[in-house]
Amino acid sequence: MKTLVLGCNGQLGHSLADSVPGDMEFVGFDLPELNIADRPAVLDVCRQLRPDVIVNAAAYTAVDRAESEPEIAALANVEGPRNVAAAARDVGARLIHISTDAVFDGTATTPYKPDAATKPLNVYGRTKRDGELAALEESSGNAVVIRTSWLYSKTGHNFVKTMIRLMGERDELGVVADQIGSPTWADSLAEVVWAFAADHGHRGIFHWSDSGETSWHAFAVAIQEEACSLGLLDRSIPVRAIRTQDYPADAVRPKYSVLDCSSTREAINIQPAQWRDNLRRMLEGMIE
Secondary structure: EEEEEEEEEEEOHHHHHOOOOOOOOOEOOOOOOOOOOOOOHHHHHHHHHHEEEEEEEEOOOOHHHHHHOOHHHHHHHHHHHHHHHHHHHOOOEEEEEEEEEEHOOOOOOEEEEEOOOOOOOHHHHHHHHHHHHHHHHHHHOOOOEEEEEEEEEOOOOOOOHHHHHHHHHHOOOOEEOOOOOOOOEHHHHHHHHHHHHHHHOOOEEOOOOEEOOOHHHHHHHHHHHHHHOOOOOOOOEEEEEEEEHHHHOOOOOOOOOOOOHHHHHHOOOOOOOEEHHHHHHHHHHHHH
């Protein structure tokens, strides 16, 4: 079975490439070779390759910059998924589209289920929400949308790597403590994507994150503790808890964006690891 991965140079793309099941053929594209906002180009690639499954992991993810570049964000996050879904329908492929917890407004006090009402607070979240709708509509329902949260890996730009860099450069850090979510290792998400790729019986919206919830501040403290124990950092610095209002940012973030992953666990029979266990596994991979 042939799987076409769009956004193959991103965090999830690398994890998917590193974990291809034996019965799968992996083909990957990313910028500049293919821009998913270019509908004719996407159609041409899909007609040439005739994939059985298309994974759309390509996206505009600069959350703050999106506030000043809404049109550019929409091209990647709305028109791109629309084009990919149309191409998937054209060649008879199933679509797996990756989305985000940023589609929610953060006013909930219990984990968001896949059918919870969306109300994004920023441009990034709105474009990702609209991209979900476009993917489901253009694919004629032959699609799985997987929302995830706080993604990180040993490749690319992410909170974990940024924290380790700053902890090595500074004498103290202030990290937001009043935003709650669930960190997710890209390798964990890749396992779920491959499971959905192999199981053609599922459609619609699903959630996936590692288990447990935490704040950005507590996440940063855990990163430092694990990095020090593994020798990735040679010292520990104070990590202060600060409020969202004390950390200026262009985009408003949800205060609470924990995802309810129970329907995914039932659908593909995979149990998520605890987020701190996966954090350590990822950091161990950085020293190999």
